[in-house]
Amino acid sequence: MAVLLDTWKAARSMVKGLGVTIREFFSPPVTVQYPDQRPRISPLFRGHPVLLSDETGKLKCTACMACARACPVDAISIESARGEDRKMYPRAWNLNMGRCLQCNLCVEACPFDALGMSTRFETAVDNPEGLIYDLETLAELGRTQPYSRVTVGQKLAGAEAAAPAAATGAGSREAGDSTDATRGGAAKEGEAR
Amino acid sequence: MSIVSSLNALVGSLPGFWSPLVSALIKVVLVLAFVFGNEIMLIWLERKVCGRFQRRKGPMYVGRPEGWLQSIPDVVKLLAKEDIIPARADRWLFVLAPMVIMVPAVALFVVIPFGQGWVPRDLNIGLLYLVALGSFTILSLFMAGWGSGNKWSTLGAMRAVAMLLGYEVPLALSLVGVAMVAGSLSLVDIVHAQERVWFVALQPLGFLVFLVAAAAELNRTPFDLAEAEQELVAGYQVEYSGMRWAMFFVAEYASLIAISAIAATCFFGGWLGPFASGPWWFLAKLYFFIFFFMWVRWTFPRIRIDHMMELGWKFLLPVALLNIVLTGIGLALWG
């Protein structure tokens, strides 16, 4: 008798399993057919850092090296110089994408809002030297790619939930500025001096 | 069917020596075309069906829109691979095994009736022929495993042989019930005997035993132990590559079609339908069973070898015997 009961239960469990799969069979596929269809990327997606420029098109970076010091894997390498207006500027600014782990510590460390985190994720190259981004590339990407700037302790405004603006020369909306980060008394995360 | 009768007339008009030869050749070509045509389609279909069960799309690019040409690059890839025969292999066994496995896979179709008159050869021992040929695959697996010269292939093959032998007997016995009700071993007679009611209603136990035993004979999940020995080491196929391996693969799909055809014929009325009987009904039932075996494959986990042997010998065999007894009683009471 127990054998029959076990058999019945076993058979029922099989039928239930078949029922689940046939129901899924008639449900629409969830595949996003990349690259024909583009995936939905959050505006906060951490792609890679980019250099931001001000309204006049000049880079905000002053080569203070805070980001290079904050980076745990030495992916950032900066050479500073003094310009004619006596202000510091970066003569060279290299990012090694082969090292970068997209952790956002550099963006958080920057006191001049000069870095943003781009949502660009298609960074594959067929030559390892293509993984080194130089200053011009990063500045151009900073002007054209959607990016976000999230610093520690940030309260996010509503714009982040919207789709990124079209990538034109005007750049895209920022996800809040550094003044938010100081709310709540949070000092900038940083290294000891 | 007028096509059949006109073909018959054409062939019959040939001189006496040629007539049966040409007739046989035409049938061979048609059967092979059917089997291999379906093969190519089935490789693609399995991937699409598997995808749909898993809420994804399967092949999409080769032959847009639905990747229907995917089989072509698959075949080309297999043909282009290097032909490796291991140094320790028994050359004759190794080379013959894939050929031997192809024979029953295709020869099974000789007795399958596709429609009224659409049967290559209606043997009056049709069922017996099917069961006998089905046992052939076991021989081939063992040739492959032994001939590979690899201890793990041998072990895997022995396991597969034990499994298949254990399920041959219930398979045959389930068909005995069908033969008893139909009163004949000929498949055409069996279909005719289902004109009033299909045998699945008269032989429910037999049908269930047949389904389970057939799934085991096909080496498909949940019974794919012989292949999924990649748990530790791959099975009898491990030393085969390229086209030789493809023969095993093709034979597996051909057996799938054959088993589905047998199920459709013996239990579901073959080419008969409530209206407009014909080969289309047979094909519909055939594809339904193919779909069913794919459905089972993508649903269940794999069963362990000892549970499988228990299932075959301690469950299926008694049930199949019980089915025969009940069928006998039923026939004695109601004719």
Next chain:
Amino acid sequence: MSEQGGANAELVRGSGVNQGHGVPAGREELADRLAARLGVEVKVSGSDLVVEVPRERWVEVARALRDDPAVDARFFSFLTAVDGKESMTLVAYLRSLSGKLSLAMRTSLPREAPEVASLCGVWPGANWHERETWDMFGIRFQGHPDHRRILLWEGYPGHPLRKDFVDPRPERERVGPGDRPVLLAPWSSTAAAGGPAPSPSSGAPCEAAGGNGSRPASQEEAVPGAGEEEPEILEVNMGPQHPSTHGVLRVAVRFDGEVVRSVDPVIGYLHRCFEKICEGWNYAQIVPFCDRNDYLGAITNEWAYCRAAEALLGIEVPERAEYLRVITAELQRICSHLLWFGTFSLDLGATTPFIYAFREREMLYDLFESLCGARLLYGYLRLGGVRNDVPPGWFEEVERYLRVQEEKLKEYYDLLIGNAIFLSRTRGIGAIPAEDAVAYGVSGPMLRACGVNWDLRRDEPYSVYPRFDFEVPLGEAGDLYDRCIVRMREIEESIRIVRQAIASIPEGDVVGKVPRALRPPAGAEAYGRVEGPRGEVGCYLVSDGSPKPWRLKWRAPCFSNLQPLDLMARGYKVADLVAIVGSTDIVLGEVDR
């Protein structure tokens, strides 16, 4: 750098990490009583006890702590060493589950040729930890049954975590302006400098002393058909390239026909010297790297580290941040268990549940992506709180996901867990007795499946967990089926916790006051632990007063969970072995660090 970690370190009061819940009553009395009974120095640090043991009494005191009913330290958490400039400190963390007590045993060893008696006779779980300490520090354990390296290979030049270790690899070079990037030299050139070609665990064991139920540590691998193997016992390598080992793990199996006779997991293929590298980073920079240990449980990893670092640095975490940590950690737990479910079903031959589980995981990826910008390795926690607050509408999306997940759980039951074939493959297989599990330091769902009622969230509560109402699912037999059921029920409980947290989360800041200079007091130590999806994830930090940690030890639950694999797998069939390895839910990143 005047004070370093070591036996001379002064413990900062309150650095034992149980913030906000006070020191349980009776700790001081217990400490005094123990000190009197054992004749050793016992201090209270936070809610933990620290027992300073003279080297020659190491095993004796260990045994006393285990057998004393007032202490009942039967759970072996981890053992490691800290290399001070003058001496080495050996630290063993134990736990009493009945007394909800965590205690550390410490002793001081000389830096040259350090030796101490092995604890394997007291807790079998000490085996791998002592092997790792030998590997990393060069401390010899007398009486250890299997004294070989575990993460690195025999013949590796040196012991990496020692402070006098010289890296045999060439100096890394930065990318300069206009320069071509310098890639690391290929390994072969350094292998020539350093030692023989790597082949993990090859070579004879160092001290195959008997006396503790020593297992044979044979290394011979039988090449199939080579004719060298014994007639009955065959040794086969499962891995390191294998579809079912969930990472690069090699399991050397010896079996007799169908039956497994012994199993020896060989690890170290994914060793990335995390602990050594952390000695070169400051406290803020370490957070993103904790993700990479158990890459499927990123939030709980970061949390374990943050608890330890916040205790050292005296940082308070605001309430809202605690709630956010709980919410993300529980979502992470669901995510991890879903992946386990999918891969476990793959091990058993069912490919479809894997895809279904990943469909739900995709929704979780999207949730995390809209929260912190990453899909797997989140980098969301920061010292003092979390990185950013939730975007508007995020909680509603979480609720939407939870509703979908609840329905799909029923589907998983129908499709796989209730299936007769699944039951036949998991019931009664791979069980480990509860006492052995405790002695090996097994934690998490594997421990609870054996019926041991221990969950850090409830029994050593941290953060805001005491405010939530949740159950801790328990199994009975400790077999594969129970482990599966425990994990599935944990998903349900996590859903409950997330809902409660979202309903009651207060407004406020998401990060507390963090000092500009992150310099903990010299000699301070902390052991921060949380209940991760795989068990007790812990981070043991020792500070020397500089911005970088002197020692960081990662207590990986999978390291302890994988150890008793031999116990679990002996006597079962070959096909079960894959299922048993799968049921341990190991992540090799954590096992190897």
